[in-house]
Amino acid sequence: MDLALLRTFVTVHRAGSFTRAAALLGLSQPAVTSQIRTLERQLGRPLFLRQARGVTPTTIGDELAHKAAPHLDALVEIAETGPGDDSALRTLHLAGPPEFTAERALPALLGDDGQTFALRASFGNSEQTLEGLAAGHHDLAIGTARPRGALLTATPLCDEVHVLVAAPDWAKRAGVEKLHDTDASALEHLPVVEVHESLPFVARYWGSVFDASPAAPATVVAPDLRAVLACTIAGAGLAVLPRYLCAGALERGDVVALHDPPVPPLRTYFLVVRTGTLAMPHIARAHEALLRAAVAWN
Structure with missing residues (x-):
């Protein structure tokens, strides 16, 4: 079986599209289509189901990808570093949410003495990030959803506790001492700071803790939780933030917790790799370093 055909096949399987695979391989789409058809003729079985948007692997296609992909990745490792070359510095391509990656993942990796x-x-x-990982753009991804299927392998990394906060003046105006565990009426007139118009953090908190939907739309929208924290400190309104991100502001009194539910909302982070790629030393080393650092994050 031609290794070039297998490489094209694995790229299509990961990308989910002949067009995206062609771009990744530097080939034309007709060339990719022709190579896949040649491989299907050699095997005597269809490998993909063609759809309006992209392709879906057949059972045979999934089986072949899971067998072939780790070995092809290992061959790429050898080709890039040379046999027995332990001195070459490999590049790890990491993807994840901006705040968590910047505040936690990158310091953990850069602080690893054995990097x-x-x-x-x-x-x-x-x-x-998961689409990019599957397509081969990244080596390691941090996400808040466990991927489906066997192409990607996910390991729980840590849980993130969410806290409802506001500047001290807003807490006084709202009379949060009257706030009950299941009643958010004291907060209805407070402005809201969020990362998106859909209020992903506030809506999740309200649904989990108060069994209700937020009453007010966002007053300030900034697509980065660090910006949300800065706006909240400046007095823009209430926000729901990861505890690790606002812990310093809470200690300094820049913001106060408006609520202390018996069971605070959580969000789980996962470390995700393409199945089989943990055999590559640089990916395994980063994976191990993040899991080790996460012990102190929970």
């Missing part, structure tokens, strides 16, 4: 890789980071939401 043996160069590092390139990119930011995005879970859907974006």
Whole structure:
């Protein structure tokens, strides 16, 4: 079986599209289509189901990808570093949410005394980072959703506790001492600071703790939780933030916790790799370093 055909096949499987695979491989789409058809003729079985948007692997296609991908990745490792070359500095491509990656993941990796890789980071939401990982753009991804299927392997990293906060003046105006565990009426007239118009953090908190939906739309929207914290400290309104991100502001009194529910809302982070790639030393080293650091994050 031609290794070039297998490489094209694995790239299509990861990208979920002939067009995206062609871009990754530097080939034309007709060339990719022709190679996949040649491989299907050799095997006598269809490998993909063609759809309006992209392709879906057949059972045979999934089986072949899971067998072939780790070995092809290992061959790429050898080709890039040379056999027996332990001195080459490999580059780890890491992707994850901007705040968590910047505040926790990158310091943990760069503070690892045994670091043996160069590092390139990119930011995005879970859907974006997992798509990029599957397509081969990243080596390691941090996400808040466990991926489906066997192409990607996820390991729980840590849980993130969410806290409802505001500047001290807003807490006084709202009379939060009257706030009950299941009644958010005292907060209805407070302005809201969020990362998106859909209020992903506030809505999750309200639904989990108060069994209700937020009453007010966002007054300030900033697509970075660090900016949300800065706006909250400046008095823009209430916000729901990860405890690790606002712990310093809480200690200094820049913001106060408006609520202390018996069971605070949590969000779980996962470390995700393409199945089989933990055999690569630089990916395994980074994976291990993050899991070790996360022990202190929970």
